[in-house]
Amino acid sequence: MSGGMSGNANSRVILLVEDNPDDEALAIRALKRHHVGNEIVVAHDGVEALDYLFGTGLYADREINIQPTVVLLDLKLPRIDGLEVLRRIRENEATRLLPVVVLTTSNEEQDLLNSYSLGCNSYIRKPVDFLQFSEAIRQLGMYWLLMNEPPPRLEQRSP
């Protein structure tokens, strides 16, 4: 990919929910390599992710009208796992339409099934080969940040 991500999408953050510091570093590296300019917020477990999205705990003073452009969600997380995070995102009116990409090591059928049942937007298995991973991230960025028209913001829908 030659050009960087630009325009409206740049102004919104990407929420990366990842507990493994190596995977976090590699994911950020891959995003940067493909010139994704968005701010990347990292949540290290399910609780942090939910705090960020709903403006609680650590993120009590965050302006929650502005939601991430996409959530990259690992499934195996400490405290609250990824599937539960996904369930709560879809349950809540404010985050119901938020694009969520499950990014995980597993390709177990049960995980795939559960993720899609709970309404993830896509499911990407992290390959061992970094170049493949990098390519997956590139396509992901291309689609969710550049091509995809994000759902309307909350305040626009309110009367």
Added chain:
Amino acid sequence: MNQEQLARIRDLCRDDAAFEELQQMLIAHMQPMEQEIDRTHLQVEQQKTLFHVVTRLRESLDLQTLFQATAAEVRQLLAADRVGMFRFYADSGWNDGEFVSESVAPAFPSAIAQRIHDHCFGDQFAIHYQEGRVQNVADIYSAGLSDCHIQILAQFQVRANLVVPLLQGRHLWGLLCIHQCRVSRQWQEAEIEFVQQIAGHLGVALKQAELLAELRAEVVERQQAEQRAHKLNQGLQQAIVELKAVNKELEAFSYSVSHDLRAPLRSIDGFSQALLEDCLEQLDTHGQDYLRRIRSATQRMGQLIDDLLTLARVTRSEMQKASVDLSQLASRICTQLQQAYPERQVEFAIQKDLVAYGDRHLLQVVLDNLLNNAWKFTSRYPQARIEFGVMRAERTSETNLSETNPSETNPQENGIPVYFVRDDGVGFDMTFIDKLFKPFQRLHGMQEFPGNGIGLATTQRIIHRHGGRVWAEGALGQGATFYFTLEEEIRE
């Protein structure tokens, strides 16, 4: 004739002498009539008794009850002192037995449940009784009986003896004995006939009892078999529960392997790549080569983990059997192979419309493995041919088609479809056929042909789960053929 009648007759007579004469004449006339009446009366009583016996026979199959009631009734009717049913012990050769039922006058001892041994009976008399002989003894002391026989009878104070056989079918089961104690007695024809009839009916009861016993034994046996089956079933249920638990554990294990084993590999590969990208100038060609080796090893290990998980999944996944078009699956795989390596010249010969019954996903894995192998092991040749088909031909004796154990005899595949994947690639040495289907066993060096030795192990597991067999034949430089069946062979 009562007194009043006699008085009237006396009045009609001219004198006592005439009356006396008339009286004598009347008595002479009436006596046979009275005897006839008595006889008829007895006959009626006998018929009644017989009727009772038959009725009881219909009502109850309990021999003891039937014997008891019959003995009492017969004894009363015949005014005998003892009526008893004597039973021979099985396997005693008719020399030993005991009274199993009895009706006896209070003045005389009971003969019941005492072992009676007569060493002459079995040899000399049993055969005759078997044919219906009746022993009719008016007085045991003047009938020419043997001493031991007299002794046996005397201990029960028997004086007159009427014995008829009790036959169970054609088998001499026992004896029906009528005893007159203390005094002798001439047994009447009608009495003998009556006792024989009774014995006949009791014989029917004995036969019925035998049938009933057989039936009961059968019922008991069936119940026991049912209980055994039930127990077995419970054991199976338990085994299933345990198996499910083990399966669940395995699943959890696989799941964590899938997650946790791959994560460090990603770090190794990712940061090696990062080094290659970010610090390329600081590395000489050796350093770069080492990093590439690290990366290729991590990726191999990643593939290995994936293949192992597939192998594990093949074993534990639930099979969903349906009709599967193997030809279609094979064609699709071959098309994919050709598309992935368009430069290769390979002729595919896939027999059409081969439909098998099995798990679609698992059979796809089988064909995937076999066809990929064929593709891989023909890669050195500029032109190759890969075949998929079926045969039902009987096997010739000189080809060794053993699965894993060469000493195993190969039954004929009696009409069962034998599928095969054949290639004209490098083949293999039949000496190492044992290793072929074992996990992590390889017949070629990694440099020669890449692979981790799990594909054929996976294939074998899938075929076994379908109840079939898989085997191979080949020779170095002459290609290889893999055969498999998908159903159990009918063994002679």
